[in-house]
Amino acid sequence: QVQLVESGGGxxxxxxxxxxxxxxxxxxxxxxxxxxxxxxxxxxxxxxSAITWSATSTYYSDSAKGRFIISRDNAKxxxxxxxxxxxxxxxxxxxxxxxxxxxxxxxxxxxxxDYWGQGTQVTVSS
Numbered sequence: 001q002v003q004l005v006e007s008g009g010g011x012x013x014x015x016x017x018x019x020x021x022x023x024x025x026x027x028x029x030x031x032x033x034x035x036x037x038x039x040x041x042x043x044x045x046x047x048x049s050a051i052t053w054s055a056t057s058t059y060y061s062d063s064a065k066g067r068f069i070i071s072r073d074n075a076k077x078x079x080x081x082x083x084x085x086x087x088x089x090x091x092x093x094x095x096x097x098x099x100x101x102x103x104x105x106x107x108x109x110x111x112x113x114d115y116w117g118q119g120t121q122v123t124v125s126s
Contacts, residue, residue, distance in 0.1 A: 009120030022096030030074040033103040038092035047108035
């Protein structure tokens with residue numbers, strides 16, 4: 001069992017930066033692929049980024065590529081999402097997720113992840 005708690009969301013102006021954190025409980029955190037998804041009002045939850053347990057592979061959506069950086073610290077049971085050059089269209093609730101190695105077959109697929117956090121709100125003003 002893994003419990004996930006996101007933090008770091010808030011209100012930021014366009015062009016600004018935020019760093020989201022996701023703290024995980026459980027001793028097996030290092031075995032999980034970790035992902036970030038987001039959901040804007042009235043829209044489907046969409047993939048943002050993912051990272052393998054060893055951090056040797058990372059994945060990004062087209063919208064995140066070049067602006068967001070995912071990383072993890074297995075000693076701290078924490079995964080991060082550094083978001084730069086934020087745009088109003090990045091406004092959403094951001095969710096952290098954990099899944100087994102099978103996630104790497106399609107890291108964008110929500111169904112592949114076993115555990116989810118409650119989300120943290122990110123609002124980007126124009």
